Amino acid sequence: MSSRGPMSATVEGPVRVLHVDDDEAFLDLATTHLERHDIEVVTAQHAEAGLDALEESDVDCVVSDYDMPGMDGLEFLEAVREDHPDLPFVLFTGKGDEGVASEAISAGVTDYLQKDIGTDQYAVLANRVLNAVDRDRSKRALGEHDRRLETLLRNLPGMVYRCLNDPGWPMEYVDGEVQELTGYDAEAFESGSVLWGEEVIHPDDRETAWQTVQDALGRSEPFELTYRIETADGDLKHAWERGRGVWNDDGDLEALEGFITDITRRVEHRQKLERQHARLEAMIEQSPDMINVHDEDGAIVEANRRFCEELGYTEEEALEMNVWDVDADADPEDIAAMRDETGDDDLRRIEATYERSDGSTFPAEAHLTRLDTAGDWEFLVFSRNVSDRVERDRELARLREGYETVFEHAQDALFLLEVEADDGEGGSPSFVFESANPAQEELTGVSEAELRGKTPSEAFDDATAGAVESLFGSILETQETATFETELSFPAGDAVVNASVSPVVVDGEVTQLVGVARDTTERKRRERELRRERDRLEEFASIVSHDLRNPLNVAEGYLEMAREADDPGKLGKVADAHDRMRTLIEDILTLAREGSTVTDFEAVDLADVATDCWEPVDATRATLRVETSRTVLADRARLLQVLENLYRNAVEHAGPDVTVTVGDLDDGFYVADDGPGIPGDQREEIFESGYTTSRDGTGFGLTIVSEIVAAHGWTVEVVESETGGARFEVRGVEFA
Template sequence: MLHVDGDPEFSEAVGRFLEREDDRFDVTTAPDVSEGLASLAERDVDCIVSDYDMPGRDGLEFLEAVRSDDPDLPFILYTGKGSEAVASDAISAGVTDYLQKERGTDQYAILANRIANAVEARRYQRLFTERTRRLETLIDNLPGMVYRCRNVPDWPMETVEGEVESLSGYTARELERNEVKWGESVVHPADQAETWETIQDSLSADGTFEVTYRIVTADRTTKWVWERGRGIDEADGDPETLEGFITDVTEQKRRERELRRAREEYGALINGMNDTAWVLDIDGTILAVNDAAVETMGYSREELRSMRPHDFDIGLDEAELSELIETMPTDGIQVFETVHETKDGERIPVEISSSLIPYHGDTVVLSIARDISDRKEREEQLERFASIVSHDLRNPLNVAQGHLESAREERDSEHLEHVARAHERMAALVDDLLALSRAGARIGDVESVDLGATVDHCWQNVATANATVRTDIDRTVRADPTRLAQLLENLFRNAVEHGGDEVSITVGERPDGFYVADDGRGIAEQEREEVFRDGYSTAAEGTGFGLSIVEQVADAHGWSVTVSDSEHGGARFDVVGLESADD
């Protein structure tokens, strides 16, 4: 607080007493109005106590100067030379309190009490003003109206605020004057009795209620509204007044009706499928599931509709689900493998095939989950079998190769060369067998791959003799880099095996993929369907598995591979369906 008085000794004595009286007080003094105003400019104060008769300007002039900057700052005129005229002028100027100086120290206790009351009153007023502002802001931004009404069947309104007219078509004035009564003229006639009973039953239970009903607006439009409120002013246990909030839910009701219709229609669309099938909204909401999904997953239809795919897909989270839907091709099928967990905790490996389909003006996602447990088991069995076979073949093959080297040291014979080539063919067969069985139709993590750099790297890994490669490609694609390298290396080996040691190979770019072409002897048209079959080869040294691996890698990515004549009469392999990393 700031105490301004022309008697510095008196000011100090008052200050000491006030600070002893209440430890919240921190008193600053000033001898006149000029220094008082200067002190106010330097610090914030909660209250001013000022004498009236001072050198220069008097206390009323000080009050007027203060009020011009802060109309609400507590100002107590504490003077020994006051009069009724001074008191009247002070009140007119907006003084907070007026107190005459008296003899003795009791007056200081009164002053301290007046100061504390004035400061607390201002704080409460500020708090009330802020709460009122916040409430008004909240009401202004609510999508509906707040009200207070009498709890009788026609619900006459006492106060209404908010979006009253946009909600009901009536003005707040019409409702507050009861020119229009909510329960009689606004609530739909068919809903009046049921709404009244529902609210009264809820009030009897816990004093609050929530209810949805129809209203008829001033222009005779029917709307659905949701209301929440509570009873107040109870007499004999029955609330006499209600306070609450009402908002328009017509659009929500329309959406619910459409969702029910869509679920019925989507259900009819997919129920005949043997595989588990789902229809999703583009935000990932499950709209419908078929009977197979209910039977397989162990959840009821209602439970599945309330879930999201990542709730039972242990290989998927919400962010990944959103990304899958956002990147889904508009004219193709998105295929990936994952694992579904049933209600009983059983985990089922599945292959998901999803596509965007138009249906009644909407775009939805149709997902079909095929159980691939048997396929996974066969792949594991094949891998175990291939590992055993390759192990049992490699050991005797290594022994034979060792004896062959010893035989070459002892004698030189053309028969030994035939033996060496046979060993090399056996080793190649074992390698290709392992590649087929271990890779299978699976791919690893897909990432952005520089296709040109991958071509150069793969060329270094292939025994190419005097063959050459020209790379005319500059793009980044989405692929499993290991499997893509496997595809390219097998295409290079195929070109060298069938085109000769000096064959020229070109890797070029297509809008949707790439091609590998050579100037060798080519592949006859009648053989082109056969070249991708396991074990088929026209080269004496070939294993017949290289192109089968190429097709398998392409299929695993969702690509396709075809063979035709190259520009120079050799073979050309086109790999299409690739996704550019920049797409």
């Protein structure tokens, strides 16, 4: 039989009885009377049927006859007690034998009642049943109460106590998690060896705790307080206590009873939340961003200081506004759509136009997320005035457009390379062309489309790639701009390149290289020409200041002597000096007029030129042999000067009987004589200006030869001839 809840002394709730009797008519009559006393009746006509009924129905009491066929009432009682030892059992029998009554009481019957004549017996039966049920319910209720109390104490997250109202609060009784809470066992408190108020409560909290309890007792109210306790191990905990005073019938306070539990985690959690809240509130209020919260209908419910200051509203004014009052681009329909489209954990970026209280506007960037607060949706919005960024973007766009224009139309070659880090296995970083302008193609002969995505070694030959990558590697190490000028070989041809390459450094690493290059080949050529011309002018200045000064001094000296001595014979020396100066002047003018290059080439018969320029040479006893029939590409007049100077040099140094031969070389021609030749240690000096071993020579004849040969792009070298004389070999000549 299932248990029922606790009952008071008076039976509460419906009472159900199983009545077993073999007399059907008696059962019907008894049922009628019992039901008048609000007793539900289940009937059975023999004991076996009664046991079946107990299995099928919950009943509060069994009423049974004694004398029944098969199993009598006492045997039935014994069978009931096997499964329902505490179920009230009333033996209601017509057999009024004292022996039966005694046996029934010994068997554990709850009550014994004899059947009688008349209807009063049913009222007595009903009373006996109700009393038996009441006692049973009270007994079970008390047992259940004790069991629940024991369970409560066993599972209570703390301790219960009874103590005296004394500052030390000596404990008369403690139970529950005493050891877990304090580190002391219950006996330590109940014996008085540990006083709660003097040894457990933290010293700084004792006075406040005592006063709080006394104030509540003075009002005859329960007390509730929190304080810190020190455990037996010296640990500090936070405790929560609730209790009340217990007064006797005379109104005197006997003791305090209450409950104490550990709230350390709750206090620490609350303190942590308070700190987090304080930090969060400070972050929100001090944030450089505008922060506001609005509900799902668009009404602003919270706004930080920056939000109000930026828009020119007080906090009170802001909290009376809707989103569309601030965002000029929004309306209620937009807010509704945003509400429907924003899911959990979504972070939406919104570009907006915010309007200040004075009507001015500014662009804003907002980030919005949804909050679920107590079942309602709210939306947290972080906004920032991006006027500066918008203007900066516009400026960047203008700069980018200007950069692209410059990039495309710059006369200098511009290029950009990506720096790809090494593979982590000891390999070197690689440089990959990302873009280049049209001028780069003019310089290198490689289009941007062909260049993009390639490394220097993939775009150029090994020598050029090696030089370029070596330079790039040094830039990675120094992270500084490098400027260089060198001759490189490109598909478009060799060129002298002046370049400046700068690194783009991000987080301490070079990520890109930006370069500007210019073809300086022509400039370098002009510089070399100017250098030669400057050297030539310096030579002329030296000649004028030195070589002409000597014969001029000689002429002036002899002229003065002729005047003083009236000796006309001295004038011959003057005339010789003038001839010397005239020759020097002619050679200097020739040297100055030659220039450094020849541009007017023509087909010249070498034999004809060699013969024509022999006649002006004062060599009546000398012999010329022309052993060539080739036609060369040259400036005829300047070639005549070369041969004439070589002839004169041979006559001056080899003597009037010299034989001069003009012959062919594989790549040029030669002029040789059969004179004494030129010593080997003097062969490199003979082409220098002013160098001569002849008393009558100017030292410029071979210099003129060297200049004219170089102007043609040829070379000249002096070696020993077959006869032991001097042989001038001119090479690099192009034949027609």
